[in-house]
Amino acid sequence: MTGHLAGKVALVTGASGGIGRASAVALGAAGATVVVTDVGQRADDGEKTVALVQEAGGDAWFEPLDVTDEAAWERTVRDVVARAGRLDLAHNNAGVGHAAHLVDTSIEDFHRVLAVNLTGVFLGLKRQIPAMLAGGGGSIVNTASLAGLKGLERGSAYSASKHAVVGLTRSAALELAGSGIRVNAVCPAATETPMTAELPADLRAAIVAPQAMKRFAAPREIGAVVAWLLSDEASFLTGVAFPVDAGATAG
DSSP states (O other): OTTTTTTOEEEESSTTSHHHHHHHHHHHHTTOEEEEEEOGGGHHHHHHHHHHHHHTTOOEEEEEOOTTOHHHHHHHHHHHHHHHSOOOEEEEOOOOOOOBOGGGOOHHHHHHHHIIIIIHHHHHHHHHHHHHHHTTOEEEEEEOOGGGTSOOTTBHHHHHHHHHHHHHHHHHHHHHTTTTEEEEEEEEOSBOSHHHHTSOHHHHHHHHTTOSSOSOBOHHHHHHHHHHHHSGGGTTOOSOEEEESTTTTTO
């Protein structure tokens, strides 16, 4: 399927590393022009992602973006359309984690997790949809999690945010089904990212335990699924919370 996204313009949030970087590279390898976004403090790592996309054969540039800032979203999407002429694909991936028992989770931490993981997706959809409608349609994938399908011990804030992303995805998919825009969510299980690298060893073991395949995924394994969901190869899928979970939901 090399080149099957040629001519498409894709925006990826949280793309300075992990799953976001992997999906940006997969999209670039498939021929898309990729707008790599992340907070300004991660610009150097974002530029590394740009270089990797270019090495894979795609065009790319970096845009600083705080996904919790609606004005920043408006500016970023406007700039993308002005520079590339259109927006066809989006991967709303930016997220933060928080590992603590519910009673030990501060309201500030709870609000922070929801602001990035949920409000950031909502604001992305709000700005991406009009741009895609103006171009005749598109495809969006939101990063949820296995923790958006199941509870997660010591992850109440994170799991709540990811369950909400699944609900937001399904609602948006229903609203947009007749407009030529598909909206899906990817729900990864344990994946080697900077976020999971910071988890305590016992919690890392606990998140692998439900999986039939007892290992962490490489980010590229998730990125490949994102690129497929965004492509016309998945043209009959919308509103799906797609588990990429090593068999965790199978039994």
